[in-house]
Amino acid sequence: MEVFIVIIIMVFVGALIGGVTNSLAIKMLFRPYRPYYLGTWRVPFTPGLIPKRRTELADQLGKLVVNHLLTAEGLQKKLENNLFLNEMAQWVQKELRNLLKSETSLANVIENWTGVESPKQEVQLKLTSWIRKKVEVMLEELRPLPLNNVIPQKINDKVDAYIPELAGIFIEKAKGYFSSSEGIESLSNMVDRFLMGRGALGNMVSMFLGNERLVDKLQPEIIKMLNDEGTQQLIEVFLKKEWEQVKRLRIGDIEECLNLNEVSLYIQEKIIDHIPLDHLDxxxxxWSPMIEKPLVEEIVPRMIEKIGRAISNELVHLLKKLQLEDVVKNQVEQFSVSRLEDMVLSISRRELKLITYLGALLGGLIGLFQGIFIIFLR
Structure with a gap:
């Protein structure tokens, strides 16, 4: 009986020592949180292991995250995964549809997202300024060039083809004018001025022929001249020569006769007037139904795909600029030791208890073997 009691005591003491030492070792990972001193002498094992090595732990965790968890290769595979891209596109499409069906205005959306007040006026000013700058740059580039280099070839060909028709129109208008009473009166006045300028000769012609008879003779001849094919050919040649001379003019020369700045301002005003800025309010x-289908079903998927590809291509440089290793390190260093302890215990509390129980079991077994060994020695 005495032997049995000794063995029980040895087992109990061994189990107690094993369990307590393992539990103490686990607690010493975190505690004490700060060093303790007796005078200038620091008490050994203070602070605990993790508080003492927190800087190194933070550094290693940062390297672990960057080198093994959030790697560029892993993130690139995720960004290029079709299932992920489809899910992102579906989410954006859903949110965009909800937005397009809402009662908010585009002006409110711009104001909320960008902080710009009075978006309509701001957009109008930006558009006006952009168009003005583009027109100014274009005019500076065009001023030294001849008109022939600026006019599109199709327009040039159309003008050349229109010249014979224009000559015919000119002749028909002239014939109609000189056949009218207004034209005959104007021709009569011209004859009067001509004869008055010739002095005695004019008076003599006027006296022998009479003004009315001379006009009557001239008007049919003018009509006959206008009906002649050579007249139209002559007018066509004249118009072609003038058109060629116009095409050789520089834009700067034309600007002296025509204020191109005023023309550009007029064009700018017309462009702005035709931009539906009222839709902003x-x-x-x-008004979104007219753009909802192409925007949601066509533009969004392509946009998500291009954004994913662009991020994937620049991911290595992006991760370097983000400096995730330093971010993780700084975050871990800012954790309080008690918070680190809670995080670790929340994950491995059961396993740590098993380690304590294992220490008690091993201590009990050692006590059992010690008790048996002592009995045999006796």
């Missing part, structure tokens, strides 16, 4: 659901 209307609720989205009123």
């Amino acid at each position: 209307k609720p989205l659901y009123e």
Whole structure:
């Protein structure tokens, strides 16, 4: 009986020592949180292992995250995964549809997202300024060039083809004018001025022929001249020569006769007037149906794919600029030791208890073997 009690005591003491030492070792991973001193002498094992090595732990965790967890290769595979891209596109499409069916206006969306006040006026100013700059740059480039280099070839060909028709129109208008009473009166006045300028000769012609008879003789001849094919050919040659001279003019020379700045301002005003800026103040659901289908079903998927590809191509440089290793390190260093302890215990509390129980079991077994060994020695 005495032998049995000794063995029980030895087992109990061994189990107690094993369990307590393992539990103490686990707690010493975190505790004490700070060093303790007796005078200038620091008490051994203070602070605990993790508080003492927190800087090294933070550094290693940062390297672990960057080198093994959030790697560029892993993120690139995720960004290029079709299932992930489809899920992102579906999410964006859903959110965009909800937005387009809402009562908010595009102006409110711009103001909320960018902080720009009075978006309509701001957009109008930006557009006006952009168009003005583009026109100024274009005019500076065009001024030294001849008109022939600026006019599109199709327009040039159309003008050349239109010249014979224009000559015919000119002749028909002239014939109609000189056949009218207004034209005959104008021709009569011209004859009067001509004869008055010739002095005695004019008076003599006027006296012998009479003004009325001379006009009557001239008007049919003028009509006959206008009906002649050579007249139209002559006018065509004249118009072609003038058109060629016009095409050789520089834009700068034309600007001296025609204020191109005023023309550009007029064009700018017309462009701005035809841009539907009023839609900015209307609720989205009123006008968005016209753009919803192409925007949601066509543009969004292509945009998501291009954004994913662009991020994937620049991911290595992006991760370097983000400096995730330093971010993780700084975050871990800012954790309190008690928070680190709670995080570790919340994950491995059961396993740590098993380690304590294992220490008690091993201590008990050692006590059992010690008790048996002592009995045999006796």
